[in-house]
Amino acid sequence: MFIPGGLHAARAERHQLAQIARAGADLFEIGLAHHDASLDGPVIQAAYHRALIRGNVLARALRAVEHAADLRPTVVMTY
Template identity: 75%
Template sequence: MSLTASDSLRTLLTQPRCALGVFVPAGLHPPTAERRHLGQIADAGADLFEVGLAHHDAHLDGPVIQAAYRHALCRGHILDRTLRAAEHAARLRPTVVMTYWEPVSRHGPEHLARQFADAGTAGVMVVDLPDHQAER
């Protein structure tokens, strides 16, 4: 029986050692370069990936990530590019996606969760989930 994405993440996080998680904003580079970078990061020792879904109002992130998100958004097709990046990352290491509530709300929570689950990720983290949505 093979491990699910969430099982792989749980196994990693319950080991008696410190795991190295690396944040990668999706969509900054052409897909081949992005896949190469993810492979290099995994080879350098990353234990897990957090792939960022670019958002135009990344108010909880600092200026470097905000600039990266602006650049990724200018390249277009951000959801498709993030799905491809997350799928590749999930083949290498346990992977979660970080996003803001607005894209989740726009695409639909169940739909977006299903897309990222189908891509092999262990989950989606929403950094600014409104209180009234948390009650669902």
């Protein structure tokens, strides 16, 4: 399951990841927001844009990766 890292507040993101894991996701792919996500579609581009506006993208994405890795195998997607 692909999740753009740092999109939501940390508590909400942890809850979202836990719910997705309980629903049966086998692994997580956490996307690190990038200002030029031209290889992605408009939905992911918009999510990355919102994450970048929130700031602290790397720190927030790393927290998401850390939590996701506690739940399921996890990979990070970046440009």
